[in-house]
Amino acid sequence: MENCIGRFAPTPSGRMHLGNVFAAMLAWLSVRSKGGSMVLRMEDLDTQRTKTEYADVLRDDLLWLGLDWDVETAPQSQRSHVYDRYFRLLEEKGLLYPCYCTRSQLHNVNAPHLSDGTYVYPGTCRSLTAEKKAAFTRAPAWRVTVPQRKWQVEDLVQGHYEEDLATDCGDFVVRRADGVYVYQLAVTVDDGEAGVTEVVRGMDLLSSAPRQMYLQSLFGFHHPQYAHVPMLLAPDGRRLSKRDGDLDMGALRARMTPEQLLGYLAHAAGLLPHPEAVSAKELATGFSWQNVRKDDVCISADMLQA
């Protein structure tokens, strides 16, 4: 059997919250239960929001939990020369075009709205003439054209999911007008180059998988196995975010042991009948995706207030 390689791909824009830890725990358990290895990569493309101090704390928090890794690859902020190469590959294939649409033009588009807040791009700039392009004074973003075909995800948690990028997404941006590469391109290149075979992350990224599978096929990478895990919700049904300071790792570490926290999350995932204290290593023995619940998890008010 091919060796399993998983990854942690956190964004160092603040302290991890309970939901980030939940996904990280499941990523680690899946890989370690198969004797595979873990890669850590800091996703710091957004240099305005990310800080190296957050990355340091993040590593410390993962290790405190017993969620270790074998290698850390270069952070995304240092890899734009690598992304340039893949961008040129798309250019050589004739799949890129400049897009001059403004944010407000994109938002006024009378098109379906995807769950991640983006719109189906109607192809406005796909066939601009050279003259029209020359008339713009601002720098363009770059979009990749998508074919009409279905991309099927057989997700370890969510089951079958499919999208036809042409109708469900449209041509999507791979490089922004300010020259920064977007998440979809960077994550595909990084996972592909690191040989990642298994991608475990929050359910909110399920609709990114077809875009990434398309780029993987263009770049010559294998498709990894996907597992999109449930989101953790506050008792009022809100998704937890880094703004829920009472549930970030700073607050959690002050009031729980790593074993208590893992036991709580393993119970929430469906892996334990009761939230009893347990180590990451103990949980890895006998881990199976079949036991992981698929629906979002409401976390108890006592956890929020404790």
Ligand code: GLU
């Ligand atoms: N960097 C993303 C996050 O922190 C995760 C991206 C991924 O797992 O593909 O939410």
